[in-house]
Amino acid sequence: MLSIKRLAIVAVVVGLFTFAPQRAVAQIDLGRALGQLFGAVVQQQPQAEKSPYDLLKEGAPQRSKVLGTWQYKSAKIEYLGDNPLATVAIQQLETLGVAELQKLGIIEGCCSLTLRRNGLAVVATRDQIKDVYYAYDETSAKVTGTFDYLGTEYSARGYLKLPNGRLVVMIDASDVLNTLAATSDLATDDTFLMVKGVVEGLGGGVFLSVLFER
Numbered sequence: 001m002l003s004i005k006r007l008a009i010v011a012v013v014v015g016l017f018t019f020a021p022q023r024a025v026a027q028i029d030l031g032r033a034l035g036q037l038f039g040a041v042v043q044q045q046p047q048a049e050k051s052p053y054d055l056l057k058e059g060a061p062q063r064s065k066v067l068g069t070w071q072y073k074s075a076k077i078e079y080l081g082d083n084p085l086a087t088v089a090i091q092q093l094e095t096l097g098v099a100e101l102q103k104l105g106i107i108e109g110c111c112s113l114t115l116r117r118n119g120l121a122v123v124a125t126r127d128q129i130k131d132v133y134y135a136y137d138e139t140s141a142k143v144t145g146t147f148d149y150l151g152t153e154y155s156a157r158g159y160l161k162l163p164n165g166r167l168v169v170m171i172d173a174s175d176v177l178n179t180l181a182a183t184s185d186l187a188t189d190d191t192f193l194m195v196k197g198v199v200e201g202l203g204g205g206v207f208l209s210v211l212f213e214r
Helices: 004-019 022-026 030-038 052-058 086-103 173-183 190-201
Strands: 068-079 112-115 120-124 129-137 142-149 152-161 167-172 206-213
Touching: 068 086, 086 173, 086 190, 086 206, 152 173, 167 173, 173 190, 173 206
Parallel strands: none
Antiparallel strands: 068 112, 068 206, 112 120, 120 129, 129 142, 142 152, 152 167, 167 206
């Protein structure tokens, strides 16, 4: 139980923080002062680190900034999870993923993306032009694309980034693989099945990040 003397000292310490000038307050550590008074240091709570998804949300580009035509530059695999064993797997996925994009005619100089204000995105590759309907939330950076293939509707989720004036479209790798399995002859390919198994094993957080420039 606290003595009257200690209660008075506590009141003085708190009073100093309440009424002292700002410069003086900056030089006083309330936790340390009270800790010394009671024989223990009051531990300050460490600031929680922001997750990659929090950073994406904070950096969400305005819708008006992403509209227009963008030219394809490159692609890579990004992993936002916390599995420490994922690095080697991601490197292998990146090699296979970029090779698959090239087979689909998505190469630098022959591919573009046009985002229109009405929610229509036009994807032009070396071999074809495809319409994709997209919905973008500029408060979270989340984007969803939907397209029709032989009468069946497919969709993919992801995020948009705009670092240094360049557009990055991050597409959920699980959605990419599921779409490829349904729209191509890769469903029984051994390499494809291996890649799909790796992505599923990581439990999410794997994205195909496609870089575009004006």
